[in-house]
Amino acid sequence: MKPLRLAHVQGCWVKRLTPSGQEELGVVKMAIAETGEIQVHWIRSDRASFVDAATVSSGFQNGQDVLDCTPGTGVRSLGLGVIMQQRVLAGSEQALVDFPDKRERHWLPYQYLRQVKGVRHRFLRAHLGQDTDVERLRLRLLAHAIKVWNENTGSLSHLEIDPLPHQINLVHHILASDNLSWLIADDVGLGKTIETGMLLHALIQRNRVKRILLITPAGLTKQWQDELYHKFKLEEFEIYHEDFSVNEPRQWKMHDCVIGSLDRLKQPDHLESLLQAEPWDLVIFDEGHRLSRRQYGLKFDSSERYDLARALRGRTQHMLLLSATPHQGMQDKFVALLELLRPDRRQELLMLSLKPEILRDMVYRNHKADVTDADGQFIFQGKITSALKVPSSPESIDFDQTLQAYLRKGYAAGEALGRTGNAIGFVMTVYRKLAVSSAAAIHQALRNRLQRLLDDYGDDTLPSEPTDQRYVGEWEEQVRGEAEEFFAGEIQLLKQLIDDASLLMANDLKLTVFINSVIGPINASNPEEKVLIFTEYRTTQRYLRDALAARFGEDKVALINGSMQHAERREAISQFETHGRFLISTEAGGEGINLQRKCHMMVNYDLPWNPMRLVQRIGRLYRYGQKLKVVVFNIQQSDSLDQDIVDLMYQRIDSVVDDLAQVQEHEFNEGLKDEILGELADLIDVEDILQQATKLGIERTSERIDAALEEAKKAAELQREIFAHAATNDVNELGDQVAITIDHLQSFVVGMFGQLGIEISVSSNEPRLLRIRLPDLVMQELGLSKRSSSRMDVTVDRALAARRPDTRMLDLTSSLMQYLLAKACLYDFGGLAGSVCAPNLGEGSGALFGAMLRWQGPQGNRVRQEFVTILTGQEGVKVNSGVVSDWLMQPAHFSAQATSIESSRPLYDAANKVANQRLAELSNQHLIPESLDWAGAGWTSPN
Template identity: 50%
Template sequence: MIMITPVLDAFVRLETDTAGQSPGLVRSVGEQGSEKVKVYWPRKKNTSWHRADELTSGFLAKMEVLHEPVSRAQQSLGWGVVVATRDVAGFAQVLVEFPDAGERRWLPWQRLRMVRGIAHAFNTVRFEQGDAAERQRLRLLAWATRLWNENTGALATFDIDPLPHQIHLVHHILASGQYNWLIADDVGLGKTVEVGLLLSALRQRDEARRVLIITPAGLTRQWQEEMSGKFGLDEFRIYGDDFLINEPRHWKMYDNVIGSMDRLKQEKHLESLLQAESWDLIIVDEAHRLSRRQYGNQLDASQRYDMLEKLRQHTESVLLLSATPHQGKQDSFVGLLELLHPERKEEFDTLSLNPEIIGEMVFRNYKADVTDMEGKFIFHGKTVKQIEVPLSEQARAFDENLRGYLRRGYAAEAADGRTTSRAIGFVMTVYRKLAASSVAAIHTALLRRQARLRGELLEQRCREEDERYQGELEELEAELTQATPFFDGEEELLQDLIDEAGALAQHDIKLQAFMDGLVSTVLGQNSSEKILIFTEYRSTQAWVQDALKQRFGEQASVLIHGGMAMDERREAITSFEEEAGAQFLVSTEAGGEGINLQERCYIMVNYDLPWNPMRLVQRIGRLYRYGQKNRVVVFNVHQSDSADEQILDILYKRLDRVAEDMATVQRHEFNEAMKEDILGELADLVDIEEVLATASRERVERTAERIDEALGRARDAAGKQQELFQHAAGFDPEETRGELAITVVHLQAFVEGMANLLGIDIVERTHKNLVWDLRLPEALRESFGVSKTRWKITFDRMLAARNQDWMPINMDNWFFRRLLDIAVRYDFGGTAALTDGLQGQALFAGVARWQNDRGRRARQELALISIDSERAHLNPAWASDWLVTARSSVNGQIPDKHEATAAFELAAARLEKMLANQAGRTLLPDQPQWLAGGWQTTGQQSPQTNASQEPPDEQY
């Protein structure tokens, strides 16, 4: 038989001891010959030498063991618990459960070392000495950090500081044990951030290897930019843009995919996708577009809905995102719930009777409720000021003449009756929007129309569809109209309008009001004030920037528009945010999403008002967000004397009034933050474009009535949605108040403590203690496999983003991960220690775990249990501060054996209660794992020898 030499501290018995009456512990190997093993026999209290083949396993169930790999090239499986033993073909094997990895393995007994766990240490009152108290503190900090990231994703690499409501949402979903959820947060609360955090946490759990993100066509690139730019998830590829699949087997080359819902719904693409390997998670943005309506007993599902219904069979988890999933349509909302949980269809049929069930699958946050890390409300409100610019007689005449041109265009379309890709009505509507934006915009458009008729304007290829660039795309597409007149006499009318617009542009009253009235007044109060300016169209943007350049110089302003590459946009933002950089940022809707400017700016100017009110909400969201220290001031510049601007003025005033009324009713008194929530909700629900498009054919009074009707429908839909969502899960600080949240202070305390133990020199601390200069000792450099001696680390995400040479302290940093790995090892020490600073007799730490009904780990949390006067307290508030205070070597009174045993039993009972209380439909208790136990000491009696050096008790 093959002879395998056991490791030190292997628990053995003689092959001849068939009854297992005299177990022993391996103390030495090879001193009296390469095959000899020295064993200590506790019952006989002596040692003897034996050949390895004379020994067999002495391990018993529930004993704690440490796996020792054959070579240094292999990693240890860690600290485990014996479950069972067996004999196969004469080889004794041990089944060990490794709680940290969540797996069981049959292993040769010779590779296992017996260790003492927390229960044994307290039952025998054997505590470690020396710096065990400090090692215990660092052990617990390491575990707390790992579990906090696993449950929130908050310590992954990204360029934002997540907010409590975002961390809480991720924690809640992960804690539920299943990932089929509808995230219905208010607009502007960062659903993409929540998804990024969730993906980071799932990757930590190795549960997000294959992810499919389905979005509207215009948002695919934005999702790719967000996942890459903010979270470092660079592997996402856009189906149809970055790659195509010729054969279904090629799908295995792509594990992280973003796809347009309107592309994937097509039969040839969907058929290929359905043959791909299953996905760990499918995420759908703007999920309300997956419409399914019910007519009597018949269901009418859209192609988009059918697509996801088929894909649902190829994944265990679907995450739906929508700020307006209900829209006043109960049948469509139920359809979304069925995509999440097809097995609960019968429950959804009676949703109106049991609305509380949505709390298990719908999560909604409101702006009015979210706070920062200190519990302060994030949104400080905004002030909106209207800058009214009266029309001159010339401008009034031009407006009337332009309307005559538009009426003839609309009439020509109606008379023609044909549907073309670039209908005349579309062009007329775009011209109305351009005229409301600026005289420069309509003048440019009319000149281009004239060039088109003369054959001077060549076909241009439109950029890819992207909903952020709607205005820019409209402006471009309006140029690519038919090259023949829309109606008889168009060319003569065009020339007259071009002359009038050109003359108006020479003395643009709106531009003068903007420059002389608004900008000069703002800068008169603070000459260095930063101002963000929005326009819907590129021609208006260029017009405004030219005026700013003439007065303030070439470098005073920067642009953001859809024609810029991502790097160019970042450069513009950087210049605007630098104190000595550009003072004005002029942006089209390309800057309405995905950029955050709240740190350096609180003043916004809307040079034009978009027809889609959601665009205005998104614009304001660039400044009205977390991190804004000032009340946001918004200036709207418009000429309400023109017909279209009168209608826009009516729309926005009535939208604001409805939101204010609903906010007052919902909170019984006016609440500004709630008003903003409702305003965003209404803006997303109201369908107003068609009303405005037909406004030129109706009197203003009739258009106002139609606006009121549209707002009424939106109000009803919002009301139904709010009533139902009272039962949804939401931000609740109390839910995680009892858990240990890891902050920068904890990270700094951990790194400093580990540096002291490992001989790392902290040479310098700068940037308000957020950047540390470290010097690594030679031994540690060799262990880490690096040659560089000096390293700079930072505890601030933004500082790390600005200096690539500084290592951010997060879970993606190799140095920090190595420190964590060292501290959680059994051999690091600190499992049982005499300590100080406790508010009670003892502090125990364990990992509470739950699994799903398929036996897969679903959740794990750190449980800190303090014992005080025969009472057990779960996660006491003082423990957070205790963990950040270094512990010196402690010598003190060893507790009475009965007292120590009773304390551990009390802690074990409290942990069992925690497991039972949080169990549910999708969460079943799993075996907990004890990490460490500390006893509060007084006096100066020296503790007994390190428990790991003591011979085993006879009870084994």
């Protein structure tokens, strides 16, 4: 068979048969394409000659280090690899080359491979290299450490904030598990978006996932898209039915990163189309507790949302659920969520009560009480809550007495009609809530009711009750009831109530307290202070807006509520965060908003009956990123029966929270108390009790609240007992790894600038601000045109980059940082071995190695890699020693101390043994050792 004729590259190893029949090895020095001849330096005879390329064959051996030198314009080298196997196929000699950095193996023509001297060869042969190789060795090792640290944590990606230890540890834990199906159950406000973004960035960088489906509540689709783009530069995500539509199932393959609304995708027509899409690599559900399936005996009752998730589970290899409250005291519902994650472990999950330790493989929970910053300081600064009692007035007393009489008659009329009277009772309950909110809200509702009765026309039907409870308040405001009197004399009583409400509005002491006792002192203390104000109802919202605008100007007040489009809400929030002073929000308007960076003052003009709503309100400010103590003002009417009952409920809840906080194993802190409050508020069900309060009286209501709290307390204790077995933040999670700090990044960047001839000046005021000028070669290799400025300001400090819009942030998405890292890892950059003068690395002579350890899954896909440093010498063997981490931050110096082949072998053997031991120790059924690749090595000496 005619052999394939290819031009050999310089450095290719060949062999030929001598006339005596012996094989002779040689290295190609040059090739002449026109004649088909190559010049070969023959190793044994140490001479060069021209030979016909057809007379030689591959001289490579398995295990040799080679460099891909495939010719051609625009062809990028696959880099440094190791020959694993060789073959002849259809007359073509080929080598199977493993490229560990690329995570690829390829059969390549041997003619395009150049033999190189790798780290192991250089160290064992005691090839010291040049003086400059020592600094390049440091930069090479540092480049590997930086890349791997980011890959394993996502913490050096494009982020607007510095990630916290608990976020870094969570991402590393999941990535290291070879199982992407997890329930992330962090407490409210710990940054689940940050964690998810970091995880996605790391997975995409690893090529672990390509097709991603992120399903969120309807009001959060745009927020997720914005945060993934602005915080992580994940710009591929499109919103289904906003950015694109699908007319035919085949069109799904055009969209790899999709964000969809939970309640849209659950609809039959959308679900049918979605299930015909190409399989997804990862499906993520935000607020996973909305996926509900309950068990009644042997029967299951699942929601449409749960059915959506179950259907998608068969179309994805991995599923991620996010929820701060996944248990809610309902074991069967919790197990149903876990079944979505790990259907293969269903039988084990049915025995969860007996074997709760299995949660460690599928649930990760960070506790607010444990979260600290990088310096070990608690990140939550605490909050101050003040209750302001509104004094009684003749008008408020008269109105409340008349209202109570109206409510008693209304409830009685509803009960007399049986089930058909439920609608009357519902209207009465709504009026009670409106009366507690504001005089304006109940006044408008009563006028609407009277008009309904007098006009006797119109549709009395309400829109469907929203499934999202945050929209219930605004929905309730539309209640007017049927066009007939609920009871005899209702019209007359309504007229009296409306008159009393008008008088109350004319002397509204609640509004006076709000303006004079809350806003006034805040304004006196700081005329620029921003205040977030919450109410359940739009009528109250407009009432407060008018009062504030009259005093401070319309441009200082913004509203957000559930009737507004997402763009309108974003505009209102932007107005508030820039030149505004007051943002008034309803429950629905506050969905998903995070204002902790610009505001720490909150006023609850009314208190919701559902205590979880209050926790969520405070969570808009009291969350990660808040630098100040949050101040909360609760305004409470003093002469209202319903207000007294609501106050009683919150007092009881605070008491139980204090009791539970005192018996926890954690050191008591504000985070712990808020963590327990969130759990308890989510579990207690008191709305029915409050609805019955007018009939029961305050004493009986108090007893029922205490009983409900006792049930919630038991559920909270059960939930805590269950979550005690979940994986959680471990301060030692990355304690034995080469952790990269901003000082490492600064040292690497400055060092590489020096090696590449990039001029640099450091600002005396801002030491991390680097003013640089790129030489022509670097400009060309970066793909910058000659018109582009070669001068720029750069930094590795996120906070500095945020303050200076014209300064480029050198995170790992930066093209310049990627260029520097790639350069440092190239074979031709040098630094594979060197002689290091480093007194801090230990007494006497020794060696420093940097190694890439890699693990694969059972089917051969790479699932984990880590960079380790190994220090060997008179003091034994140390892995990832802190002294090496410190050495990496300072320019390296050459040591003239002599070394030898004899002394190098035992140093290498000791390092190789430890590296293999670490590979074995971290291996399990999901992590199979894949490779050990030496990144660099140096002989160390104190002088």
